Amino acid sequence: MAVLTRSRAAAEGARKSILQFPNEILSMVLEYSSTLELWALCRTSKRLRSIATPLLYRNIHLRSADQTVLFIRTTQSQPSSSESSESLLLHVQEFVIANDNVLVGATSEFIDDLNSVVMKMTKLKHLLLSSKAFIDFTRLLRDSNFRHLQTFRYVLQPTPSSTDSEEFLKFLARHRGTLTTLCVDCGKPISFTRSIDLPLLHTYDGPSGVLKFLKKSLGSLRSVVLRWREPDIDYRSPLKQLSKAHSLQTLDIVIVDISPGRLREPTILAAVAQYVQHIQVLRFSRSNNLYGFAFDDLMPMRQHLSRFAALSELRFAIFRRESVSAVNDDLPILDAWLRTEWTGDWLMVHGFLRVRRWMID
Incomplete structure (x- = not known):
């Protein structure tokens, strides 16, 4: 019989x-x-640490000011000479400021440190910067070059004297060979000095007014989110530009703080049916609880929808009945119209009416 010794x-x-x-x-x-x-x-062994560290720092999502301070302090304390290849920043592939309030009230020294840290992330693929306050990332835009960057989200400063927009264009030009997703935010209309050429761009999310500066990149677009806010309510020009986006499959219309009297879903739907009737998914949403339909819109909307050849999903923002019944009595009529005039499957989910696989008689 074998004896189990300590060494065995x-x-x-x-x-x-x-x-x-x-x-x-x-x-x-x-x-x-x-x-x-x-x-x-x-903390268990050197070998596991060498394997776990790249995974631990691959995706950095900063959700608070304290977390941002600790991250900067940690990365700045790492050796930068003989162990530069093992630096934590070299492992980062996704850097996200996930909360708009993270950088509100940040000092210029803090922003400068943040710029320096992000610029050292040479393997960065996804860079998403967001803040309610306009943060000066001019240095980052001017001096950084990420060879693998695919996704970029940025908040533009609307002041005319700012060089932010010009540096933004130069940044995009340096990354035109890799950039596939662009998200832009700006509180006020902004104008660029020239068009943006991004041949690999397939996703755009931002103000409708910026779309005209992407005219050289429209051919590759597959998904677009257009956001309208005051005073930019020109809906025809951006949609007319999208008529050249032959690969476009998904279109989201987001109306931000604009009353239905100024910009209405049925009116936009008519323009969409005129210019981009080849899309497969069309979704409307509003940032407020105002309802943009009336009884007289129903039959014209049916005619507009008949022009779509490949539409497989349509979504309108229909808020809960109890919250709008006192404001708009046409909601039950619209609900009934969508049920009776379409053949196919429908599903009410979280206050949205989604219609799939329909035919119009």
């Missing part, structure tokens, strides 16, 4: 250890670990 027990335990797997397998397994689990693994 240790050998048996070693064979059953997770460390017996190659680094590639361990990395695939650890991708399913949470941030806290990766942080704990970094």
Whole structure:
């Protein structure tokens, strides 16, 4: 009968250890670990730390000012000479400021440190910067060059004297060979000095007025989110430009703080049916609780919808009946019209009416 000695027990335990797997397998397994689990693994052994650290810092989402301060302090404390290849910033592929309030009230020194930190993320693929306050990222736009950048979200400063918009164009020009998704935000209308040429761009999300500066990139667009806010309520020009986007499949119309009397869904629907009737998905939404339909709109809307050849999903913002019945008595009529005039499947989800696979008689 075999005797289990201490040395043999240790050998048996070693064979059953997770460390017996190659680094590639361990990395695939650890991708399913949470941030806290990766942080704990970094403290177990040098080998697990070398595997877990790239995963721990691959996606950085900053949700508070304190978290941002700690992140900058951590990265600035790392050695930058002999161990530069092991720097934490080299592992970052996605950097997101996930809360608009993170940088509100930030000092110029803090923003300068943040600029310096982000510029060292040479393997960055997704850069999403957002803030309610207009933050000066001019240095980042001017001096950075991310060879793998695919997604970029930025808040433009609307002041005429600012060089932010010019540096923004130069930044896009440097990344035209990799950029596929562009998200732009601006509180007021802004004008660029020239058009933007992004041959790989397939997704745009931003003000409708910026679309005219993307005319060289329209051919590759597949998904577009157009946001209208005062005083920019010109809906025909951007949609006319999208008539050249032959690959466009999804169009989202977002109306921000504009009353139905100024900009209405049925009116926009008519222009969409005229210029981009080849789209497959069309969605409307509003930032306020105003309802943009009337009884007289129903039959014209039916005629506009008949012009779409490939539409498979249509969504209008229809708010809960109890919240609007006292304001608009046409809501039940519209609801009944959508049920009776369309053949196909419909589903009421979270206050939105989604219609799929229909035919018009």
